[in-house]
Ligand SMILES: [Zn+2]
């Protein structure tokens with residue numbers, strides 16, 4: 001299920017989760033307890049990535065307060081308590097299925113037996129997916145595979161899906177493409193992993209406009225100009241990473257972001273299909289993908305209807 005976290009779809013999703021929850025078998029043994037008390041709001045749901053290395057959200061983000069006690073979702077044995085890529089984490093094995101918690105300042109050690117509801121540590125802010133707000137990223141793993149923790153958490157009543165900062169803002173009006181512009185070529189041959197539109201940012205947790213189309217292309221894939229034009233910028237931006245901007249005239253421009261490297265210089269003339277760079281994960285990015293943007297008079301528009 002593709003989740004567009006717009007205002008309306010948040011409500012639709014909440015309804016779907018309620019409906020789904022009531023249809024689940026009531027197997028008390030496989031149920032997880034919520035790791036925060038009182039029962040937390042879900043800030044971001046699980047998003048299965050299209051490929052194992054693509055961007056996705058391999059867990060559930062639960063709103064919390066800095067220092068809140070984080071509790072084991074079920075009886076188990078602590079298999080990890082330490083740092084993963086600089087983020088303080090705890091893992092608990094429940095006999096085949098593992099729960100993971102981050103960012104957490106652990107009070108338990110590896111090898112410790114813990115009971116369902118027992119405190120594992122306290123919630124940190126640094127390294128969290130909702131920074132600067134605090135939230136717990138809860139993961140569920142079966143071996144190396146990730147699965148949706150929400151399936152195991154009891155849904156009695158409604159599930160609230162809210163951004164950490166409160167109700168979603170009103171999306172900005174969508175800019176219109178100039179008349180006659182319909183023929184952009186796809187910049188890579190790869191599936192779309194995240195469309196243009198309002199969404200919760202995978203790294204900052206903020207609900208904002210996702211101002212381009214993400215393509216799930218592997219690191220190093222050639223990125224091609226979507227139309228004839230002139231390269232007007234080859235820059236490094238803290239958010240967009242290595243980017244190439246091509247002006248196509250008439251106020252229309254395209255940009256290619258999070259590149260591993262640019263293959264063109266500013267000022268170069270390019271034809272549609274010319275290689276402008278290679279897919280990477282530079283800037284604010286959770287993994288290799290192409291963030292493809294189209295702007296009209298400087299305002300971002302949805303690239304999807306313009307692609308051939
Ligand atoms: Zn998360």
Ligand SMILES: [Zn+2]
Pocket residue numbers: 194210212213214290291292
């Ligand atoms: Zn993107």
